[in-house]
Amino acid sequence: MTDAREEPAESFSPFAISVLRAADRRLRFCDRGDVMTRYAACRAAMCALTQLDTFYIGHYIGPTTLSIPYCVDHKQFLSADVQQFGPNGLSEYIRSTGRTYRYDQDAGRRARMGWNSDEHPVLDVLVVPLRHPETDEVTGMMAIENSVADTYDDETARAMEWLGRALVWEMTQDRTFADDLGLYELYPELDSTRPRDETELLRTITGELERLRLALHSVELPDDPRLAAQRTALDDARASGERLHLRLADALQTAHVEQTTPRASTAGLTSRELEIAMLIAVDGLTNRQLAARLFISEKTVKVHVGNVLRKLGISQRSAIPYVIGEIHPPANLKE
Structure with missing residues (x-):
């Protein structure tokens, strides 16, 4: 792939610009080390830009091994996998050439070697290399596949190349930040990305799911009949996120949380709570106002408020301002 800085960049369509800007925001504001949400942001962007049956991301482990931590095939999330590849396949082509692969380069010969099936024939493929932003070394790939021929055009290829660069840049910043500061070498137990117990793991998963669900709600597709399938898939994803969030909230509500002085701290609350x-x-917001402000359902708000009351050791909603005021003095509440 030619470095985009060596030739004038072609402009994107207004719709592609809006999609990529939204993806850029999600990639930037993910928590440190939150690679899965970043992968999901890239997939969401490509789903908005084009039709696809399969999306996956792979990282090279040595010269003949590819780790695939994220793969969605026909709306099904597949388990992480590690695969060996030979000298003539798609993985080796990306690793050795560092160029974008498109189906029409060889009529899909490389793509059919490892990923095609009789049930879901692959008739269009687009794969872009993932490069280290400083060394330019090819470290992995981002790929999409479709059972409809001639789906991916030049703009789709350029958009995914840009997404690949943006993804690797943010992931590199995560590693550089931790390595430069050496924060966790002496005290690994202070690394907040590593849950300490089951309850903290549930809180972490709930928070990540909430961010993903909010991202899904922020996606707005044009009222175009050609995007009917994408709108249906987006609605299904939103509904699924809502159900999962409620299940995790219920699990948190029943989990044992030790609080020696319930009124002395809000440490037991999740960030959303x-x-x-x-x-x-x-602000004295009602449940309905909270739901509108946070883009969640009133049912979800009720679950959160119930958790807040239980963890603060109170039974009335009207007591929340007084308890919060004791822990966070009024002068700081508006900050």
Whole structure:
């Protein structure tokens, strides 16, 4: 692939620009080390830009091994996998040439070697290399496949190449940040990306799911009949996220949380629960207003408020401002 800095960049369509800008925001504001949400952001962008049956990301482990931590095939999330590849296949082509692969280069010969099936024939493929932003070394690939021929045009290829660069850049910043500061070499137990127990793991998963669900709600597809399938898939994803979030919230509600002094700390609250507690304490928002402000359902708000009351050791919603005021003095509530 030719470095985009060596030739004038072609402009994207207004729709592609809006999709890529949204993806850029999601990639930038993910938590440090949150690679799965970043992978999901790339997939969501490509789903908005084009039709695809399969999306996957792979990383090279040595000269003949590819780790695939993220793969969605026909709306099914597949387990992470590690595969060996030979000298003539698609993985080796990307690793050795560092060039984008398109189906019409060889009538899909390389693509059919490892990923085609009789049930879901692959008739169009687009694969872009993932490069280290400083060394330019090819470290992996991002790929999409479709059972409809001639789906992916030049703009789709350029958009995915840009996404690949943006993804690797943000992942590199994560590693550079941790390595440069050496924060966790002496005290690995302080690394907040590693849950300490089952309850903390549930909180982490709930927070990640909430961010993903909010990202799905922020996606707006044009009222175009050609995007009917994408709109249906987006609605299904939103509904699934809502159901999963409620199940995890229920699991958190029944989990054992030790609180020696319930009124002395909000440490037991998740970030979303603390946000809701603050909005109630400072702005006095109702459940309906909270749902509108946070883009979640009133049912989800009720679950969060119930968790806040239980963890603060109170039974009345009206007591939240007083408890929060004791822990976070009024002068700080508006900050």
